[in-house]
Amino acid sequence: MVRSPVTSFWRLRVPLIKNRYGKGRVRIMRVHRDGDKQEVSQLSLKVMLEGDFGRAFTDGDNATSTSTDTMKNIVNVVARENTGLQTEPFCEVLARRFLDLYPQVVSVSITAHETKWARLSIDGVPHPHSFIRDDNGKPFVELVATRSGVTMRSGLDTFTFMKSTQSGWEGYYTDQYSTIQPTNDRICATSMVASWAWSGKPIDYAATNAKILDVLLREFATTYSPSVQNSLYRMGEKALAAVPEISEISMACPNLHFIPLNLSAFGLDNNNDVFLPTEEPHGQIECTVGRG
Template identity: 35%
Template sequence: MTIRLGPNRYGKAECRLVTVVRDGPRHELTDLNVSTRLAGRLDATHLTGDNADVLPTDTQKNTVYAFARDGFAGIEEFGLRLARHFVTGPIDRAQVHVEAYGWRRLGGHTFARAGDEVRSATLTATAGQAWAVGGLHGLTLLNTTGSMFKGFPRDQYTTLPEADDRILATAVDARWRFATLDVDWNAAFAAIREGLVGAFTDTYSRSLQQTLYAMGERVLERVPEVAEVRLALPNRHHFLVDLSPFGLDNPDAVYVAADRPYGLIEGTVLRDDAPLPGLAWDLGAA
């Protein structure tokens, strides 16, 4: 029997970081969660405990804070700069995952947390190339009409009635891969988010799958720098409450919002001519 070391990596997870730009009376606030993952020639530390090639995770944390000192043009630019910095010596692959939490401005230097929506970016660098994956999760959307679900197959276990009109709700989990690093990151994110929301709003939905495709298609139409979009859309079910035991009708007014179980619709929308990165792109957090 042969035993060997398989793929491995290490890093510093969830470095919480808040920056404040104080130029002028309107301060700019950025609230981040940054994680690093490094991989390379690290056999010795696993097999013999020799740490000569192991950059301490504490050093990685300190680098994150130091690189934030002079600001950044966007979370993608910040993560890319960090990832490229870590690719040196025995480290041949570095990945930086950044989550940005939204704050709503109330005044020149006063803010309120903007809910559960989180912007993300995963930046990966090797000695020869780099690529960027953007993301957004926790964007909760709901249409009170303009959605149906009918014409599906039925068998002895089917109890779901066909719906000519229903509430359609989801919490968007989106990832998109950029085909280039020559991007105005913040403008691209704004256009992507607008495309996702706009397609959800505009599409008369006969299935959540149809809506998923429309959302991905809208992003690719609006943002040429994006090569592909991956979406996971949970179906946040809303069921009419039976009020007949109380002698009342329910004219599509009262619903129960069920949190589980739920349908989960996932899919990828991509350009046929989109260049692929040298290594499969990673959707997961660092």
């Protein structure tokens, strides 16, 4: 039993079941110079540490806890030392720095979201140091490093795509609450969150991530979709076949609905020509496809 410093009552000490702490939204822009050509990488990182920090929570003893401001400084220094690393190996180097610095740390979790900048072309020629912001989808990396190994996922957040036909929804279970009508011709659109687990290191992370996205979009665009569920499964299947370095891929796809407008009051039909865009409420389709 511990005497409360605030009151004269005795209280039982409750267990600290789990704890971690760190620094969030550490924003950095790295510029890597290779002669006249430059590359840019803008990241927002969250770094979380687990280890021997319990006494800071239970006893106000900060002896083993480094400042979160120090953690931010470490991110900045490692960024300066590694301007040319792609996001995945940069996160690995950053995690290793924390493990090497602090013996009281047992694991480092890093989440890095990237702001995409695409190289600007002038008269069809890529410019060496000018870029335009690409807001479709935000690449991210999730890494957990311990002293015995590293697990890492890469992915895309809110990557939006659609097709205006070659999608349907028929033969589904119905009951007294069902009102939606079957169709074999509808708009299919989503704002996808997808991630894939690395089981091996590719030669080039950026090129391999781009290949995964290309495979997913190619399967979506070039095949009929009897349901979003079936499309996601086939997209994951093709990604696994194309990229042996990943062990599984997860996709979460909220529907972006386009509802056909009723124009009969104006003496007009609507042959899937005019729609009301809406995002709420939306269907939420999720799946993970792995190698078994």
